[in-house]
Amino acid sequence: MNAFLLCRILATVLFPVGIASAAGTSANSKSLSMIEIVQHLEKDGYGPFSELSMDDGRWEIEVRKQSESLELTVDPTSGKVLSEHRDDSERTPGKDAMALSKLLQTVSKSGSYQDFEEVSFERRYWEVEVYRDGQKRELHVDPITAKVIADRIDD
DSSP states (O other): OHHHHEEEHHHHHHHHHHHHHHHHHOOOOOOOHHHHHHHHHHHHOOEEEEEEEETTTTEEEEETTTTEEEEEEEEETOOOOEEEEEOOOOOOOTTTSSOHHHHHHHHHHHHEEEEEEEEEEEEEEEEEEETTTEEEEEEEEOTOOEEEEEEEEEE
16 A cells, blocks of 8 residues: 555656656757757758747748748757658748848847847848847847848838
């Protein structure tokens, strides 16, 4: 009887720890930045990108890899691709465009922007939703030079 009770107590105490360890996360885990996520994916051969956004706590990313259009679901803490499937082709920047990770780093440094929330390529520019001084901004960014060509408050 005591052994049974002891096993139950141990299972109750240790089971949540096992789940957190198996998932590779803990209460202290910190999400990677959008720039870090893009860097991981670029190193794995993904790019060019057409859209990145957070949905249900995970990054949803439209990107090309070896001329195939894909939609990825990416874990924000580990950067691991959780799912990958074919997607309709979306417009992407031209071959002379700056790598997205470098573009985002340049934008971040140029205007004290932080916490990139969403990025999508729109015909001739990147539309970037980002925060500056706690205020949500919408930027239009040149894909070749990373110059911010428009910066307005996002309602």
